[in-house]
Amino acid sequence: MQPRSSPRSTVATGRNHRPATRSRGIPEATVARLPLYLRALTALSERSVPTVSSEELAAAAGVNSAKLRKDFSYLGSYGTRxxxxxxxxxVYQISRELGLTQDWPVVIVGIGNLGAALANYGGFASRGFRVAALIDADPAMAGKPVAGIPVQHTDELEKIISDNGVSIGVISTPAGAAQQVCExxxxAGVTSILNFAPTVLSVPDGVDVRKVDLSIELQILAFHEQRKAGEEAEAANRKGPDGDMSAVMPA
Amino acid sequence: MQPRSSPRSTVATGRNHRPATRSRGIPEATVARLPLYLRALTALSERSVPTVSSEELAAAAGVNSAKLRKDFSYLGSYGTRxxxxxxxxxVYQISRELGLTQDWPVVIVGIGNLGAALANYGGFASRGFRVAALIDADPAMAGKPVAGIPVQHTDELEKIISDNGVSIGVISTPAGAAQQVCExxxxAGVTSILNFAPTVLSVPDGVDVRKVDLSIELQILAFHEQRKAGEEAEAANRKGPDGDMSAVMPA
Known part of the structure; x- marks a missing residue:
């Protein structure tokens, strides 16, 4: 992506796009937090909560409230004192900024347990992602319905992408097949890849890849477990027979 | 979690714990980034790269380099000019800080497609998470091996947790079963829950819950797709027949 030489006026595209100058001005770290805000806001919306303070929302999203206010200022959203x-x-503003108010057809390639779980995952459709096709290299899978969608063979990949105007592909193949599927x-025209395969993909400029590591949240839990265990040991020690902390030596 | 009234000296626990005072001093946002650094560092380690600059590592982890240096200062890691x-x-420092240098037995409850995919997921074991047991409510599943581990019935849940000293549970049941399984x-003694079920869990104080939303990375891709489409439309417009940008009116 090359930076533009000068700001431009907004352009009517006849589609549901935001002004490009505005989208480009949002820092990547803010973009990465928008889905976290949206998840917290959706939970509030489901409970029919009409308004939320920046502190409450920041706590629900796991973000510092000053950072939240700064992030929202990029959206032109300042709240009411x-x-x-x-x-x-x-919810509407963030969805629009993320491009979720339009329909995104996606294909899932690799329909093992993970691919089938993703095909069944309700959280895609509710965010504007429509599973347009499921693709697998196993001829025995072809025609078999998963989540109500018949699996198609990898031979059809190019035609499926083109017929459905797909720009986002999800790869849930084994590691060894992922790079070839990616290419x-x-x-065939895909410009964004969500990679669940345990391998690093090489892509040309202009193609975005995001890798999902299902162990990341577990690692954060492990940190807290370790801390809890440390606190318990510390508390037990403080309640020791002589109650004399000076007797406790560093490890 | 209540804040401690005063700093304490480190305590010898006979286990692999960090000094509690130090762990507690790390901001939650830094903790959340440590797995991202670890992922990027592991990729470098696999390529036998011996050293990395803060700028390179920050780019690989998708984080601002000043923030990375600040994060690492909490670990007492300053690099060499x-x-x-x-x-x-x-890798060692971050793994130790996250508690990944010890073995964490985890149970996975709900062995549908997602549970089976998680049981097969190589990224857990490589981070110190050992799948101690797979549990499902379907009696027909009992004894059936998934990823080499025989599935056990939900009736055994309490005994499994206790026998294996499990403190981290992964819930991949349908939404309707998740709260009861959580309780x-x-x-039975679990104090950290990783929730893949599409529902919000209520837990008492002292229990940590992390929810995985598989659509978050897709939302970030949608943002970039939208931007790319906007740029293409803008570029096409600039190359229009008369080349006169003043003719382009805002949408």
Whole structure:
């Protein structure tokens, strides 16, 4: 992506796009936090909560509240003093900024346990992602319905991408097949890849890849478990027979 | 978690714990980034790269380099001017800080497609997480091996937790079963829950829950797709027949 030489006026595209100048101005770290805000806001919306303070929302999203206010300033959303943010409007604003108010057809390649779990995953459709096709290299899978969608053979990959105007591909193949699948998806017109395969993919400039590591949240839990165990040991030690902390020597 | 009234000296626990005072001093946002650094460092380590600059590592982890240096200062890791950080030592430091240098037995409850995918997921074992047991409510599943581990029935849940000293539970049941499973896990001694079920779990104080939303990375890709489409439209417009940008009106 090359930086633009000068700011441009907004452009009517006839589609549901935000002004490009504005989208480009949002820092990547803010973009990465928008889905966290959206998840917290959606939970509030489901409980019919009408407004939320920046502190409450920041706590629910696991973000510092000053950072949240700064992030929202990029969206032009400042809330109302003493009232907070309108939950429904903020859901709309963030969804629009993320491009979730339009329909994104995605294909899932590799329909093992993980691919089938992803095909069944309700959280995609509710965010504007429509599973347009499931693709697997195993001829025995072809025609078999998974989550109500018949699996298609890898031979059809290029035609499926083209017929459905797919720009986002999800790879849930074994590691050894992922790079080749990635290259075929890109050659067929896909420009964003969500990679669940345990391997690093090489892609040309202009293609975005995000890798999902299912162990990341477990690692954060392990940190807290370790801390809890440390606190318990410490508390037990403080309640020791002589109650004399000076007797406790560093490890 | 209540804040401690005063700093304490470190305590010898006979286990692999960090000094509690130091762990507690790390901001939650830094903790959340440590797995991202670790992922990037592990990739460098696999390529036998000996040292890395803060800029390179920050780019690989998708984090601002000033923030990375600040994060590492909490670990007491400052790198060497002109040389950067020692990759292997940093892998060790972060793993130790996250508690990954010890063995964490985990149970997975709900062995549908997602549970089976998680049981087969190589990224757990490589991070110190050992799948101690797979549990499912379907009696027909009992004894059936998944990823080489025989599935056990939910009736055994309490005994499994206790026998294996499990403190981390993974829930991959349908939404309707998740809260009850969560309560049984906690009653049996689990204090950290990784929730893949599409529902919000209520837990008592002292129990940590992390929820995995598989659509978060897709949302970030959608943002970039939208931006790319906007740029293409803008570029096409600039190359229009008259080349006159003033003719382009805002949408």
């Amino acid at each position: 003493g009232v907070g943010y309108d939950v429904e409007y903020l 075929r998806l890109i050659a | 002109g040389v950067g950080y020692d990759v292997e030592y940093l 049984r896990l906690i009653a």
